[in-house]
Amino acid sequence: MELEKLARLAGYRFVLREITHDKSVSHPGTLNMKMKWANVGVAKLYRPFNLQISLRNSAGETATTTTVADADPRDWLPGERDITASVPIPCEPILFLLPCYQIFGFPNAVLLDAAIERLYDLNVGVVGVAGERHERPHKPLLLLAVFDLIDEGFATPDHIPWCRELRDRFTARFDLVRKHDDQNSPENPFLYLRNDGFWLATKLGPSGIESLQTQPLVGDTGMVFAGFTDGFEFLASIPDNRRKMRDALVARYFPQHAAVLLPGVPTPVEPYPSAKVADDEPEFGRSPAFRRKILEIYDHQCAACGLRIKLPAAQDVSFIDAAHLIPFAESHNDHPTNGLALCKNHHWAMDRNLIAPCPDHQWHVSPVLDPRRSTGEKELQRLSGKSLLLPQDQAFHPDPEGLRWRSEKLIA
Numbered sequence: 001m002e003l004e005k006l007a008r009l010a011g012y013r014f015v016l017r018e019i020t021h022d023k024s025v026s027h028p029g030t031l032n033m034k035m036k037w038a039n040v041g042v043a044k045l046y047r048p049f050n051l052q053i054s055l056r057n058s059a060g061e062t063a064t065t066t067t068v069a070d071a072d073p074r075d076w077l078p079g080e081r082d083i084t085a086s087v088p089i090p091c092e093p094i095l096f097l098l099p100c101y102q103i104f105g106f107p108n109a110v111l112l113d114a115a116i117e118r119l120y121d122l123n124v125g126v127v128g129v130a131g132e133r134h135e136r137p138h139k140p141l142l143l144l145a146v147f148d149l150i151d152e153g154f155a156t157p158d159h160i161p162w163c164r165e166l167r168d169r170f171t172a173r174f175d176l177v178r179k180h181d182d183q184n185s186p187e188n189p190f191l192y193l194r195n196d197g198f199w200l201a202t203k204l205g206p207s208g209i210e211s212l213q214t215q216p217l218v219g220d221t222g223m224v225f226a227g228f229t230d231g232f233e234f235l236a237s238i239p240d241n242r243r244k245m246r247d248a249l250v251a252r253y254f255p256q257h258a259a260v261l262l263p264g265v266p267t268p269v270e271p272y273p274s275a276k277v278a279d280d281e282p283e284f285g286r287s288p289a290f291r292r293k294i295l296e297i298y299d300h301q302c303a304a305c306g307l308r309i310k311l312p313a314a315q316d317v318s319f320i321d322a323a324h325l326i327p328f329a330e331s332h333n334d335h336p337t338n339g340l341a342l343c344k345n346h347h348w349a350m351d352r353n354l355i356a357p358c359p360d361h362q363w364h365v366s367p368v369l370d371p372r373r374s375t376g377e378k379e380l381q382r383l384s385g386k387s388l389l390l391p392q393d394q395a396f397h398p399d400p401e402g403l404r405w406r407s408e409k410l411i412a
C-alpha cells in the first residue's frame, strides 16, 4: 500500500552511499575523506545535529572522534549531498582504520511524540473568574477543524485555506464545548496560532504573498491561507498521525467531550504509547507534557504533605509526580483538572487506594492503615481530614468527578 510505504519512509533518513579516503596517513596527521550522504526520507531535518566521524583502532576501541565542521544535516534536503571531512589522527598509531558512521533519522514516532508534546502546551490563555475560569478552546478547536479539512481533501498540511468549510467545522465543535462567554471566533486562532511555532498564516496582498497581520474577515476567503511548519506539515500529511494528534488534542483539552468530538472513533484500549526511557533521558510525548503542566500549576508542591522540590528546569527531573485522578488508560483524560501533584510517597499511597483526595477537598484515609503497626502508616493516617493543597488558579482545581472516583476506590 502506498500509505504504508510512505509511513515507512517518513521522517529524515540519512544513508551513507559512498565513502573514499586517503590510502595512507602518517601519525600525527590528517585523514581526508569524501562522503556521499543521501536523505532517503521525505522530510528535511529541523533540529540541529552534528555529523561525527569516529575511527577505531585495531582493538575496536574508538581512537578519535571528529565533528565535521561544515556539515549541517538540516541543509540536506531529500536527495544526495557530498561532504568532505578532515579527521586529525592522534599520535597513537591506528593500525586499522574503520570509519563507522552514524545514521541520523527520526522515526515517525519520535517526531509525533515531540509534536504531541507541543500540542499539549498550546498557548491557549485562561479566562473567566472564580468557578468560570477555564482555558480558551479556540486553538485546539481550529486544529481539529483543520485536520477534518485535510481528511476531506479541502486542504493540505501546507495549504490550508481560510474558507467557509473551515469555519463551519470550527463552529460545529465550538457549539459542543463552549463555556460561559466564549466567542465563536475562528479568525482568532487562525492568526494567533503563529505564536506556537508551527503555523504560518499568509495573505495575498497588492505586492504578493505577505504574512497575515490581522484576524481575517469572512470576505478574505480566497486570499488568506495558512500552512503547518516546523515538521508539522509533514507529520500532518499522514492520516494515522492526524488521528493521534486529534486524540491528543481531545484528551488534553476536551476529555469530557470525546464522544461527540471524535464520533465513530472507538477509544483505543491502550493509551497512546510513549517510549519508556530512563529518568535522566529526555522524553517526548503526552506523559511528560502532562507532567510539566501539573508541576507548573502546583508549583512543584505535593497536594498532600506540601513538600516542594523544584530543581532547575534544565534538570528536567522532579521528586514530585503528576498523578492522574482517573488513570489515563481508563479516562483518556489529560486535562490538568484530572491531575494532582504528589510526592513519591503520597503518589504511591494514592495509587494503592490507601489515601484519597475527596470531593470535600480533604484527604481521606483507609481504615486498613494501622498507626500502631508502623511509623509509615502513622504518617499516612495523620493526613485524614487535612485539606488538599490546591493551585491558586481555580481553572485547574481537580474535577469533582475525579475526586469522587478516588473516594470510591478508597479501601474500606
Ligand SMILES: [Zn+2]
Residues within 6 Å of the ligand: 302, 303, 304, 305, 306, 307, 342, 343, 344, 345, 346
Ligand atoms: Zn507528599
